[in-house]
Amino acid sequence: MPYVRTVKTASGATAVQVVWSSRRGSRQIEHLGSAHDEAELEVLKAAARQRIAAGQLELGLALGGAAPGGPLPITSSRMGHLLDALEHGYRVLGLEAAAGGDEVFRELVLARIIEPVSKLDSIRVLEEAGVAPASYRTIERRLPAYAEEAWRQRLSAACAAHARLGPASLVLYDVSTLYFETDQGDGFREPGFSKERRLEPQITIGLLTGQDGFPLMISAFEGNKAETKTMLPVIRKFMAAHQLPVVADAGMISEANQKAIEAAGLSFILGMKVPDVPYQVDKWRREHPGEDIPDGHVFTQPWPAGPKDSRRDQVIYYQFRADRARRALRGIDEQVAKAARAVAGLAPVKRNRFIALDGAVKSVNRELEAKARTLAGIKGYVTNLTACPDGTPVTADFVIGSYHQLFEIEKSFRMSKSDLQARPVYHRKRDSIEAHLTIVFAALAVSRWIEAQTGWSIRKFVKTARRYRTIQVQAGQHTITAADPLPDDLREALHAVNCAAKDAR
Secondary structure, X not given: OEEEEEEEOOOOOEEEEEEEEOOOOOEEEEEEEEXXXXXXXXHXXXXXXXXXXXXXXXXXXXOOOOOOOOOOOEEEEEOHHHHHHXXXXXXXXXXXXXXXXXXXXXXXXXXXXXXXXXXXXXXHXXXXXXXOOOOHHHHHHHHHHHOOHHHHHHHHHHHHHHHOOOOOOOEEEEEEEEEOOXXXXXXXXXXXXXXXXXXXXXXXXXXXXXXXXXXXXXXXXXXXXXXXXXXXXXXXXXXXXXXXXXXXXXXXXXXHXXXXXXXXXXXXXXXXXXXXXXXXXXXXXXHOOOOOOOOOOEEEEEEOXXXXXXXXXXXXXXXXXXXXXXXXXXXHHHHHHHHHHHHOOOOOOOOXXXXXXXXXXXXXXXXXXXXXXXXOOEEEEEEOOOOOOOOOOOOHHHHHHHHHOHHHHHHHHHHHHHOOOOOOOOOOOHHXXXXXXXXXXHHHHHHHHHHHHHOOOHHXXXXXXXXXXXXXXXXXXXXXXXXXXXXXXXXXXXXXXXXXXXXXX
């Protein structure tokens, strides 16, 4: 007959043993361990009872309570490592202070990072993570506050303060679109030019980031608003506190935009379209007949302001890249071949820039083809900077390198659309959409911070860290805390997050 007994040891600890005895008087003692406090003693006793009950069948009498040899009850389970890391980022970025300590907003931001779902389903995500969430009615009641411009401006100011923007900083601007599964526009959700080539109503999102892609401001516009008309409203909002050079893609640029940016006292680096062969490129080809332009060669074209111009002096840099030329020439070859087949009557006439129509007569536009081949591999960059932000002279490498940082804002857009699922599937009213985008903006800021500290993608970090939970077990009158052992790589990532949080205090 087995039973549990405790024995005091010479060191003062309490040993827990299972004694296996028989009617013949023989017995076997199995030592399970020594406890140094009441909590450890309860755990060892529970383990001893489970050892005795091993292999025995239990009757399902539904009497309530745990059986003597049954498992210890878990009183709580929490994604402790993941939640702590995300909350560190939320506080370090100053979002908690900017949100006035609003717990509902913080919970929605964390839920968006852990598993981007509807606001209603966010309650389930938070419960699984080990957070006691607010009720859905409370969430609905708080959403209008998150749609307010003042709320978003406080978050933007916190992000700008964390980014430590100064005279040596650049900001990046780009736009994207988010579509809705409806066929009715409402003045805000309207059909327009879609980057995803969709016909449904959409909204246009303007995102301003730092040079590393860290979000600084997000704004929503009508879906049919031209991209070039979204840039200045966002910049004007942001420039009230920061006079910084702006980097933007060629699609954002119009002559009116350039004039307005300069009128605001801002400097810029802009990608530009090259419709005609630049003078400097044409001159180089005349002086080097039959030669290929060296890969990476830059042509510098000063563009001084005239006596009646209200702008500052500008410089245009034209860069040739062999890879870019190869891709462009392959596209030209394909289009010219299609144009030739259409002209010969072997294929239908479709939209093709190399087909020239003179009444009913079709021909291949060889003059346009020659110009396109001459421009293959050439990209233009224009700036009105007279000196780099750190005071050194402007160079082509600085201008072109700064422009190429736009890939960081594209990464932020990809993250918001995929990892954070920014498309407001479950929202229809403008206030709800604006509130949703505010939550996505804050979640994007925390995600980029986590990636910067750990070197991991936010998807990898969440997927890995959420598996390791902290649990509390009830052992008699005592509560025991236990946790899954962490792998080395996750331990290092969490250490980096904790160190960054401590340094920020």
